[in-house]
Amino acid sequence: MLVEARILAGEVAILDGLSLTFSAGPPTVLIGPNGAGKTTLLRAAMGLLPLTSGRVTWGGREQAAPDRRAILFQRPAMLRRSAAGNVRYALAAAGVPRAQRAARIEELLALVGLEKFAARPARRLSGGEQQRLALARALARNPALLLLDEPAASLDPAATKAIEDIVRAVAARGVKVVMSTHDLGQAKRLAGDVVLLHRGRLLEHTPAAQFFAQPRTQEARKFIAGELLV
Amino acid sequence: MPGDVSAFDLVLSGDPGLYAIVRLSLLVSLSAVLFAALIGVPAGALLALTRFRGREAVIVVLNAMMGLPPVVVGLAIFLLLSRSGPLGSWGLLFTPQAMVIAQTVLVAPIIAALTRQTIEDLWVEYREELAAMNIGPARRVATLVWDARFSLVTALLAGFGRAAAEVGAIIVVGGNIEGFTRTMTTAIALETSKGDLPLAIGLGIVLISIVILINALAWGARRAGERYAG
Structure with missing residues (x-):
């Protein structure tokens, strides 16, 4: 939950007094033009960016260690290890006992459809495969809240579908997914609720069906119609 | 040139004097590289990951020290180790140990400077992922050194x-x-000044061959490792 969150870069507000609660249920999708603050919001929610003012609370507590949160960056870095080695590293970082790691690696790689590539160097995987491996790495933390920053940006339709299927499977297990996207179609396919951001401010936060059928704000109508928000 | 024939004869006949010289050369240089790595890799990694006042000046000086004139380093170590010098009581002057010390001083800045650059580049790439996995400082250094290991071989x-x-x-x-x-x-250097060119040429051939051989071994190890870990 973000309360009156504000992040300033010099004079410019990247997040401007934004309050937002992520409640259990289907994915929350953040949309908005470039520079709207989607990535900043996700990083702040992960605790990776200090707020200029306001606070991030976690189950009612402030600034808890990011134990049950995980994030997938738009361009995740691949550790110079095998696919399995990447997941093993994340499991070790999450404090999973050594004896359980092999089974968890197998399970996570199967979940993202990479079980055949366990021994392959992560950096030799394709873009879509790397994104799925990064997703497995994030899930190694056994998160209650999974933050995804444009998880399918620059992927082809097949790779995008693979990511969306995993997101659905993960959400069905009770993990709260919060993701940003440029792709309105993706928002329609995945979102339980939609958050429209513009210039660091929250313009609209409504259930997805309502957002697309009856947008409340002028900006939302424009955005849905495919007009440019400037 | 008759000198060439004699040089090859010397090398091929396994002249014991020549092989004692080769053995000592390798022992001194490899020991120096070992000690320089034990100093230079941690120092370079530390410099890559810490921020302090004057850091840039330290980097400039360190980079400049890659070009330390060997004779000047020899002179400095000579003064330290000579009978009247501060470390004269160690009795190391004109021993192989003194040679190892001098070469360690020459090599450590090279390894430290190249390590600093390598680790810093990798850190830029890994920073957010490691932060998101909540990796502490000690593990961060270990991860970066391990993942940069193939570049550090260079x-x-x-x-x-x-x-x-x-x-x-x-x-x-x-x-x-x-x-x-x-x-x-x-x-x-000595045989050339004495005019014993066959021995000088023979040693030159051996020296260049060894350097090529060691580089080939390291290259092979690097390629094999990259196939496994990327």
Whole structure:
């Protein structure tokens, strides 16, 4: 939950007094033009960016260690290890006992459809495969809240579908997914609720069906119609 | 040139004097690279990951020290180790140990500077992922050094190249004593000045062959490792 969150870069507000609660249920999708603050919001929610003012609370507590949160960056870095080695590293970082790691690696790689590539160097995987491996790495933390920053940006339709299927499977297990996207179609396919951001401010936060059928704000109508928000 | 034939004869006949020289050269240079790596890799990693006042000046000085003139380093170590010097009581002047010390001083800045650059580049790439996995400082250093290991091999090779090639430092602190501190480079310098070109050429061939062989081994190890870990 973000309360009156504000992040300033010099004079410019990247997040401007934004309050937002992520409640259990289907994915929350953040949309908005470039520079709207989607990535900043996700990083702040992960605790990776200090707020200029306001606070991030976690189950009612402030600034808890990011134990049950995980994030997938738009361009995740691949550790110079095998696919399995990447997941093993994340499991070790999450404090999973050594004896359980092999089974968890197998399970996570199967979940993202990479079980055949366990021994392959992560950096030799394709873009879509790397994104799925990064997703497995994030899930190694056994998160209650999974933050995804444009998880399918620059992927082809097949790779995008693979990511969306995993997101659905993960959400069905009770993990709260919060993701940003440029792709309105993706928002329609995945979102339980939609958050429209513009210039660091929250313009609209409504259930997805309502957002697309009856947008409340002028900006939302424009955005849905495919007009440019400037 | 008749000298060439004699040089090859010397190498091929396995002249014991020549092989003692080769053995000592390798022992001194490889020991120096080992000690320089033990100093240079942690120092370079630390410099890559810490921020303090004057850091940029330290980096500039360190980079400049890659070009330390061997003779000057030899002179400095000579003054330290000479009977009247501060470390004169160690009795190390004109011993192989003194040569190892001098070459360590020459090689450590090379390894530290190249390590600093390598680790810093990797850190830029890994920073957010490691932060998101909540990796502490000690584990961060270990991860970066381990994942940069193939690039760091190149730093060690650069250091070895420097140690194997230099003559100025070891001739000053070792004294080029036959059967005790005579190495390939010091012997080549001496034999050339005496006019014994066959021995000088033979040693030159051996020296270059060894340097090529060690680089080939390191290259092979690097390729094999990259196939496994990327």
